Amino acid sequence: MNFTHHPSYNQxxxxxxxxxxxxxxxxxxxxxxxxxxxxKNIISEVVDFVSNAKKKRYSSGFLFYIIKEIGKAIENQSVHRIxxxxxxxxxxxxxxxxxxxxxxxxxxxxGMFDFYSKINDDVYDFEYVDIEIENERLIQDSLNEAFKIIFDIDSELYREIIKIVDEFFIFRTHKRDSNIVYSGSDFNKLGTVFINEEICNGDNIYFLVDKIIHESAHQVLLSIMTLDEIVLNDDRERYPxxxxxxLRTMNGIYHAAFVLYRISCFFNKLVKSDPSDTKAIINLEQNVRQFKDCYGVISNxxxxxxxxxxxxxxxxxxxxxxxxxxx
Known part of the structure; x- marks a missing residue:
């Protein structure tokens, strides 16, 4: 398949x-x-699971991570972990x-909450904690509003996001310093997009929209990279x-550029739909500028x-x- 940079449900x-x-x-x-x-009982249960998963075309970041962990446990000969x-x-x-x-x-x-609790990208890692149950309605309402904005402005992007992302996991973390992570994707949990509950409060809906598009673009590119390496630089190389x-790996910078391109195109469409939307204009200008910075590093x-x-x-x-x- 010839991969496209555009949002594409078919891709x-x-x-x-x-x-x-x-x-x-x-x-x-x-x-x-x-x-x-x-x-033998667990073998039988897993065999049934595989059969049903094939019928339903099931995938999940949870399952992706479990299989990764089984592979490590086999290598380490850890029967308990297996x-x-x-x-x-x-x-x-x-x-x-x-x-x-x-x-x-x-x-x-x-057991799944604790098993799945550590999140890693190429720079940060952190662990999440329980979200208060009473916050669930506000979180869901904020996400619904963000998804509606995406659908109204770019329905193909919306359809791509819903297809490529298996689950949006809303997390809470105790970290309250300059390195707070608002969203994340973890290649070891391919299919799961992590979003911090702090941005699901309705205060800045464009920021939430940005993060949904941002992390979903990572999912697209990570999935492409399972079929084509895309970036051949050694990960020991670091660039601004x-x-x-x-400093960051070239792989990380390429991901950043792809994400910034996707966000720029979305906010460009948003500005075209309402040229007086100053918040959208600010988002557009910032993402375009940052894309060009990344592209300069990639080109060189x-x-x-x-x-x-x-x-x-x-x-x-x-x-x-x-x-x-x-x-």
Missing amino acids: SEYLKNSTQEKLLSSLEYVLYVCDDVLD HQCFNLIPLLNITPATKVIVGNKENLPT SPLRTG KGVLTNAGKNIIDACNSEIEAILDGIY
Whole structure:
């Protein structure tokens, strides 16, 4: 498939199907490898889970992480961890009623909240804690408002987001310093978008919209990177990035550029729908400027595959058109 930089439901469906197939194939493989150390009942339950998951085309960041952890446990010969991981699999809900999970132990299968609690990206890691149950309605209302704005301005982007993201996990953290994380994506939990409850309070709806588009764009690019490396630079190389203090990998800068392109295009459409929307204008100008900073680093130092070069150059062409006021 020739990957596109544009929001695309068809591309997201292709990527999601690829992830689902690999995910369940990996589960079948680790189940085979661990056959001798597992109870026959849990083997039977996992076999049934795989069968149902294939029928429902199920995927989840939870399952992705469990399988990753099983792989590490096999390597470390940790039988206890292998048992812990496999026992969680039958508890996963193959047909969830909603994509939004408010991070509280009552909303997850027993043991899953703590198992899933550490989040990592290429710079930060943190652990989440229980969200107060009484905050759930405000969180859901804020998300609904943000999703409606996205749908009204760019329905194809909305459809892509709903397809590529398995679950939006709303988290709470005790961290209250300059490094507070408002949202996140973790390659070890591919399919899950993490959003901090602090931005789901209705105070700044555009900030929430930004983070939904931001993290969903990461999910698209992470999924593409399971099929094409995109960035070939060694991760030991570090370069300045406009979205983070300190230096960052080229992979991280490429991700930042792709995300900034997506957000810029969205706010450009928002401004076109209402030229008097000063908040949208500020968001647009900031994201365009930061994209150009990232693109400059990528152009000078990036070692990319053909697909990686085509995607980022196409993004830049559209950003240039926005700057020229013709897109």
